[in-house]
Amino acid sequence: MAQLADPRQAAYTNPNLDLLDGPFSTLPPFAEVKEQVALLSRLRRSQQVPSTEECKRLFAKLLRFCLLVEVFDVPDYMLEDIAFISEMFIRAAYEGPQGIWADGVPGKRGRLYETTLELRMKRIVWLIMEPVNRPLEALEEVELHIKEFDQVLEHDDSPYCDTPWVPGLYIYSRYGDVLVLANKFGPDTHTVLQNILVACCYPCNIAAPSADSTRATAHMHLALLGQISGDKGDEHKRHVEAAARYFRKHRTGTLHASNLYLQRPDQPIHPVYVALGEEWFTNRPSKKDDKHPGKFCTYCDKPEMQTTLLQCARCKWVYYCSKECQKGDWKAHKDTCKTYTEDQQVVEQVRKSLGPQVAIRVADYNRWCYSSHYTNSEALIHALGLRQDPNRGHTHIVVREVECVSGPRPADFRDRIRVTKCSVFKMKDVAGDLAKIVGSSKTPKAYYESMQRMVEEVSQEGGDGKPLPGAPPLPFRRLALMYFTFLRGGVFSTSSLQTNHVPEHYVRALKYEPDWREFVNGSGPPPMPFVLPNGPQDAEHIF
Known part of the structure; x- marks a missing residue:
């Protein structure tokens, strides 16, 4: 039962990706992915590390998998091999006649640049996940991408050349994450994190789906920096409270981040960990979490921190962020709404x-x-x-x-x-x-x-x-x-x-x-099996 369903395709796929095995737009069958991962693992264990050209020839389906998979869906046992093969594919792009740039012009974006960017951003995530845990290697990847992103802004004559974290909020937020994971707690890291908070307030970023979580994560990191530096004034308190407030309202959605950043054995006890309390980190929600859950639009899942939510006027149990969402959900909600009212x-x-x-x-x-x-x-x-x-x-x-x-x-x-x-x-x-x-x-x-x-x-x-x-x-x-x-x-x-x-x-x-x-009963005894008259078999563990 600990097994996870097959990985999903990412919700958004960049149409400009350069897939080496053809213009396919869907994930390869997972059984075939597992076969190629097993082959790669055997080669690596026997120290027969394939060249970049051999990787392109032998593992074309793994390239498509790396580019199209939902980044957090890669099984733990595959992460080391997927991190390795994604590096080989990135290296192959740089070894081409024109490198990653269109027409060989530094900063000029093209399909190969977009493909390399997609692979690199995913590889950074895979490198910092627990089974791999190589933040220094991830830091090298982030810093290389930031250097290339600066070249893009310069080539495009962007007005943000001096403030690249505004259009590059996603990569800079990842930069802040990796700096903290790599135990880089100096003033440069503090500046990066403060710039992230500023960038979150720009009109081009404020409505982004990840803006609230990005802001909360920056507050979380700044709280740790304040703890380490001994600066525990009002600003430190504000960072702790802002992060803890967001985590409490989004408990399940932040479990990955909390486990990755708040309980690291190579770092001091995190002040946000202390603010949340040890009970928060158990798998079951605490009574406080149950009593004050974050509210979401029933249709689009937009949280109350991003919009104003209104109750269904009839049943007063569900919430919507707009008339359009309420209308879109009505077919699914109408019977339940009637039942609530009755x-x-x-x-x-x-x-x-x-x-x-x-x-x-x-x-x-x-x-x-x-x-x-x-x-x-x-x-x-x-x-x-x-x-x-x-x-x-x-x-x-x-x-x-x-x-x-x-x-x-x-x-x-x-x-x-x-x-x-x-x-x-x-x-x-x-x-x-x-x-x-x-x-x-x-x-x-x-x-x-x-x-x-x-x-x-x-x-x-x-x-x-x-x-x-x-x-x-x-x-x-x-x-x-x-x-x-x-x-x-x-x-x-x-x-x-x-x-x-x-x-x-x-x-x-x-x-x-x-x-x-x-x-299910709090401190009471667990329930007994439910036996029905016709004697159907309990199917919980029958798959």
Whole structure:
């Protein structure tokens, strides 16, 4: 279960890339990539290091893989070989008759320059990742690219020749990262990081998707520099607070950065690490993270730090950044929106018929079901095995039984509901049982088909992973979650079949937690298996 799904193609591919094996625009089959990596690994172990020309001939598919793959999707066991072969491809570009420049003119960009740039930027990331961990080598790559970028600005007669970090924010932000990883804590590094903060405020950068994370990372690095230099005044405090605030609101999205920069054995204890607290670094979100999660546009995933978010006026559970996003998401949201609204009406009906105490418990159940917390998010991702098979949300469902806790009503709403039973099943195996539980008159086949439609609508794609016909373009791939919750109570019982979606990049950033059951009830006992009347097999570990 620790295995990761096959690497994805990067969301954006530069159309000017020069692919040595032809103008292909898609990743080669991963099985073929693994074969070429295995061959390269054998050659390197036997010290038969291929020349650049041999690399171009033997490993053309690896070039296409390096250029087109999502940079963080390369498996750990491949990183050393991928870092090596990307260096060989870069070297081959420089050995050409005109070098990397168009027409041999320094600073004149062309397809080979764009290709070399793409390889170099990815190689820098691979060099600083934990299995490789060669920041000094990465620093050489960054500084060489900055030198070439200066040549481009000079050739283009750019107004930013004296402030190259403004148009080159991405490469300079990577420069700051590598300087800190290489333990370069002098005044030059401080200047680079301050320039990054300035560049983030320019109109050409302020609306960039990565502007907030770039700014927070610069604050994080400056906080460490202040700690090391002993300068712990108001400015140092501002850097610590700015970084910690961003990390708390974007916990899953910043786990990679926090593990890479905040817990390095060759550096002092990071002040941002201290500010976040040790609990923040466990895989499970802390109660503070659950209680104050960062809000995002449900459709485009834009965070509240970049835009103003408005609630759906009807259900008041989801958020959108614009009318366009709300309209684009309506097909997926409309059934859930209706359910939210109806459940609120049920609470009032229960209040009138069964009294306020029962109504309070039903309201607690509704809030627990529809709120974002570990049991409704990370636990479902782990249970369904989405990190290993992103399409599993189209075929599998989490079925759970819950109860309202007895005794005094806990202050935290998550502690008012306890999961007593929980299992993972194939949808087709349990459709009949679930139809009976909810009192549906549908046949098992018809109920299964309705489950499939719900999943397709929320993910906007079919079971083959391809977008539905006529589906609006999405900024990221949605992975479906389907879960059935049955509330067993003394005087009131109810159930709900729910679907939700999570961005694929969120799932891939989440480290698999095999003992997720131990944490769904906080400090309470883990749930028992859910046994259904027809005896379907628990399919959590069957792939």
